[in-house]
Amino acid sequence: MTTKRTQRAALGRYGQVGKTLGELDDRLGVAKGGRSFLDKIFPDHWSFMLGEIALYSFVVLLVTGVFLTLYFIPSQAIVTYHGSYLPLDGQKMTQAFSSSVDLSFAVRGGLLMRQMHHWACDIFVGAIVVHMARVFFTGAFRKPRELNWTIGGTLLILAIVNGFLGYSLPDDLVSGTGIRIAYSILLSIPVVGSYLAFLVFGGNFPGTSIIPRFYILHVLIVPLIIIGLVTAHMALLLRQKHTQFPGEGRTENNVVGSPMFPVFMAKTTGFLFIITGITALLGAFAQVNPIWQFGPYDASRIGYAVQPDWYMGFLDGALRIWPSWSFHSFGYTIPWEVFIPAIVLPGLIFNIVFAWPAIERRFTKDHEMHNLLDRPSNRPKRTAAGVAIFSFVGMLFIASATDVIANFFHVSLNSTVWAMRILCTVVPFAAYPVTYKICRELQGVKGGGKRKTPNVVTRTEAGEYLATPSPVYVDDLHHGRDATEVPTFIATDTEEPGESGVRTVER
């Protein structure tokens, strides 16, 4: 004990940690920035966790994905299967498929990793969508955060694209049909379609290049871009600081919440573990994409009720319900029946997403900085527009299950398709006024946002009635809270805080 104390004295006040940091600071000058990083304040709200779900499921994707690359062989060479899954014994298949089956059954922990990877992807895209909805409906995309909104939208596209690429790699009967559809969608592009399809596939479908090409895109190029954009997304978040909901002590010019170290770090690291845990439990108990049941891809065979992953659903739905209008004249064909639902429509949706901050500014003429979030009900028009767009995409998603719906409810496929066509057209236009009305109503409800100040009606002795506006509620007044101290020691049994390096965070 005594020796320890002597050592500490020799090292200085903060022991080995202080010494190491000192050495580091000599060389890199990290002390000041490091301290202010640890003091960084993160506002607390459950909805700020949605982006974290996306980030951490991406971490799970990277780790499980690296495991899978060790065993997956991205080759379309034909082999005869003699592995441990006996029902497929003797079948001819590509090496991509046989190695996918092998890594599921012959590699220790392989099936778990594959299922975790697939589940993490479904969660990743889902979390991005929900996070994006939060950012949209609370107005967090407004100045100064338009750039981060654009990065986020790009990340959603990349996540969907990489999900599709990865889903295609095992070369099973279902994913192979998905690749076939992707090829036909490329073909449908006017003028350059057939050239584009041939360049991407290295010739006519299927060829032998598409799995290796999808592989390098899936494991290197797209993930690199995603990592770069995620880094930029985080860097902008740190630079611009997180938005917060209005409340006591919260203003446009401060951030109220928990410090980075240790409170936020503990919570967010714990959350990473929880996401990983839930993904692993899903991988353990919920079977996903059982490729060995689908069998290897064979261009002339097809499984019944072919369904892509959920995030491709809106595209599939659009392809199902779009009418068969093909243009054919002067010796040329424009396959509108594919080009519009598969290329024009998603292009339009994402362009609205990217342009939204500018669109909204055009109407509101609002060029101010916004660090306080809106309650959705206080922005009835934006909220109504958002609900309209979401309900449109949601209807397309439901339309991707027309055959399942027809079977389940015993209605004809024809009427199901027509019902979905009508719903996709009508629901967004109905959703707008309904949402708008609900928002306006909510504004008048206590606890539901910006309230109308009620009138207090009094009767004078003469029998005259007077209506006077009642006083403003206490919590409608937002007083600024003074900057409080982030202390060095935060245990309750600490030294006198005043002496031990308490500092006011004011940068």
Add this chain to the structure above:
Amino acid sequence: MSDVNETRTPVSVAGLEEVYSHLQPSARNPQLVERIIAVNFVLGAVLFACFGWAFWINAQPWKLGATLGGGMFFAGIGLVAWGKYLMPRGPFVEERHVLANSDADRDAFAAAIVERGGDVIKRRKLLGGLLGGSLGIFGVVAMFPLLRSLGPLPKNTLDHTDWTKGSFVVDQSGRRVSVGDLAIGSIMTVFPEGTQDSDRGQAVDQTVLIRISNQDFTTQKGRESWGPSGYVAYSKLCTHLGCPVGLYEQQLQMLVCPCHQSMFNVTNGAIPQFGPAPRPLPQLPLYVDTQGFLRSQRDYHVPVGPGFWERH
């Protein structure tokens, strides 16, 4: 932890509690919460150990997932609870700094670009233009080896299949199909002989052979000789997105595409009756040779599969 506290004198928190209330844990009963967190961490540790053991003995995948996932879950719950209930409840406040710099700083930045750039580049417009032009040409040219080497040009390969005059109709295993092979109402996937094992054969030449009746069958005017002995053959590629039209509704005499539910009436030249497919499935003209084998009269009269720009 212990030797850090050792050097300090713990002070009574009684007086500080009011002033530094934001430093207090938010749990009403910290001891209880601490115990609950401890239980979570112990569960996590035990499950992680079980995971190691399960991996070692190569247990079933669900056991690996349950132990790994459970361990992560409990460790995570413990850590989140630690942060949420036992660490200072706050709230702490931080000022936002204004991101925008002063007008002078902005001007200086803009001046550097405009004035220096103006001096050095603008005066030599010719050089700048030439450099830009040459790099632009390089950029375009550099794209070509990359793009061009990716694949062959389509030429007219999309217009033709491998069915030619006199191709034998064979099944997936390469066996020639003769006129007595199919019962009425049954269906078979066929290829031109020699292509049944190739990629292109599978993807492009695949044809669905249906026996509709005993007599020669005419699906459309002008196709009187195409369906000998009730055999009709259509391209199996859906004209919507190229999925194999793999389902045959025998009662309705419809071919159904499982991808997007286009339906084609086989007795009527496979005209689409329903769904997003814009065109009928091309029909392959057949004949029966002297030995009773089914053969094709020639290639399909139109390109098979989904639409594309150059499709006539």
